[in-house]
Amino acid sequence: MIRALLVDDEEHALNILRILLERTGDVEIVGEATNGFDALEKLKRLRPDVVFSDIEMPGMNGVELAERIGAGNIDVQVVFVTAYDRYAISAFEKDAVDYLLKPLEMDRLVKTVQRVKKEVQKSAGRDEIAASAEELEVRSSVERPPQLNVCFLGGVSVHNSRKMRMKWRTGKERELFSFLAFRKGERVHRDVIVEALWPEEHYQKSKVYLHTCVSFLRKDLRQLGFDGALLYESEKYHLKDDLFETDYEVFKRRAQKLKAVSFGRSVEALESALDLYQGTLFKDEDYSWAEEDALKLEQVAGELRMELAAQYEERRDYLKMTDVIFKHLAVSPYDEEAYRLLMRAQFASGRHEEVFRIYHVLLERFGELGIEPSEMTVELYNEIRRKERP
Structure with a gap:
């Protein structure tokens, strides 16, 4: 009963x-x-x-x-x-x-x-x-505070130390967790959450939806071993500050540290930072409240990729140079400087036909925007053609 x-x-x-x-x-x-x-x-x-x-x-x-x-x-x-x-x-x-x-x-x-x-x-x-x-914890002499592993780069993924993944009951439950975890350290008012997650819904219905998501999230966090992790006080919600650290936080902190170094950023340091960037922020999720942050973060990652490509060129490591530029163009298909670097890498590797193909891809991309390549790009292409001739 x-x-x-x-x-x-x-x-x-x-x-x-x-x-x-x-x-x-x-x-x-x-x-x-x-x-x-x-x-x-x-x-x-x-x-x-x-x-x-x-x-x-x-x-x-x-x-x-x-x-x-x-x-x-x-x-x-x-x-x-x-x-x-x-x-x-x-x-x-x-x-x-x-x-x-x-x-x-x-x-x-x-x-x-x-x-x-x-x-x-x-x-x-x-x-x-x-x-x-x-x-068991009381018997143990080693303190191991529980941590939740949270990934936002390349998509949303949450699991505990035993690799048990959070199984979301609804997409909105996942979005609520993402919204609060992204604002780690903030106490977010209920009305701010409602406006972000249900902007088109009637206010009273939105409050019911929010409570349902909160209820689901509390149950699912408890199932992973994190009872009492989602807190509510004075009409504001927040997740415990010491509960987790997101890959977004780690990457952003690493990128800021690299930016503070005016020179001498090593290939290894750049590679290590970019290894953390597994994809765009909240990839495949339609989170309008995160669009600006996602664009800013991608710009940071793009700058690091371009610098890494330039350093690979100095080392004459054209294979890695090509790989990092292709990754960059996959998310920034209109970056003209990236096309120039890619043409230089392919020419230095002896893949002359690829140079011409890349240039024509650039022409097609820019044609979609109704613009022409810059003089610098045209001159580079003509210079490569002259060198290629016997």
Whole structure:
């Protein structure tokens, strides 16, 4: 049996919900409340497994109640009982256990109860594992603070030290984590998050969507061993500062260090920095809030690649020079200087036909923009043609 607390400001709605839940045979009603403040008081005392809460209530609505519960890191599920648009909710997350639609349907209610039971059982299993892990940690003489490995370059990837990957329930859950992790150290107001992730949605619906993502994210972080990692205070969310370090942070810090050195940047230092740059920031994700940062970071990476290519040329390592320029052109196909470097590399390697092909690729690219190559590029091409003649 799962223990449930029911919250609704309408007595008739409470009665219907209580009767239907009791009919499932799997729910024990441990308490009822008619407002959010009363619910919080009873929650502390009754310790239910799940709270069934209406959304629209005076004083403190259901979403705010859920936020307070989450802020207190209370291990209890919240199921919204709402008359919100069926199709909007379905489109957001068809598998969500967090919604029951009014008027209540018995079949849907039974499915929700079964899902809640599964989550309660999972939570109990995780608690046993966590207790065992804590006991082992106490016995260990070596302190190993848990760390979450977060990658944003080339796509979003998150895993713990045991290589367990975060399995996102929705794309918006992944975006919420990315948004907060990218702003590491900041306390981000709920309204700022809503505006960034759901700019076209009605504000009240967006708040419900945000809470659902927060609920999913807390559960998934807990499953990886990071309970209490997502914090809420004064309508602001943030991830614990010591929880993780992103590859974005590491690359940016390394690039800034190289930029501070006015001369003598070694090939090895440049290679090491670029090894961290596995692709564009949030590749394949449509995060409009990160577009400017992604462009700036790609510009930094491009400058490092071009400098590395020039140093390879000094070493006459034309194979590596060619490889790094091709990588650069894959993301910056209109960089004229890169085409010049590539032509020089191919000519020095004796691949004269490639020089002509590259030049014509440049002409096609620039033709798309309605511009002509610079005199410097044309002169280089003509010079190579003259050298190539017997």
